[in-house]
Amino acid sequence: MWIEFVIIFLCAYFISSKVAKYFAFKVVQPTDRGIVIVLMIQVFTVISQVALASILGVYHGYGFDSQFIPHYLITYCRNFMMALPVQLFIVGPMARYLFRVLFSSTNGVEEEKIEKELLEEGFAE
DSSP states (O other): OHHHHHHHHHHIIIIIHHHHHHHHHHHSOTTSOHHHHHHHHHHHHHHHHHHHHHHHHHHHHHOSSTTHHHHHHHHHHHHHHHHHHHIIIIIHHHHHHHHHHHTOOSOHHHHHHHHHHHHHHTSOO
């Protein structure tokens, strides 16, 4: 059972994240608002991760038989209907809040100083 978690984690890390960013930046531009970029990456992450996880779920539940494609399509639709709202309305906002609290800067002056240095060196726009 632990092997499934490892497989899904590796798929999420090495495949889904890269695919999601690739397709998200086909839809949005880097100059768009940050939340729009984040939401597009989340949507495409759910699409790709559900696709990969559904393959494992169908194999685990039904095996590879003549009905694999119909089982896969039904499983994908069910998983997608649950995963997208949970990601957009519960997990995504909680993760953003948690990261904002844990990694918030304590001094805005330091940020401005670093940004100014990066602008002078040509690393930021």
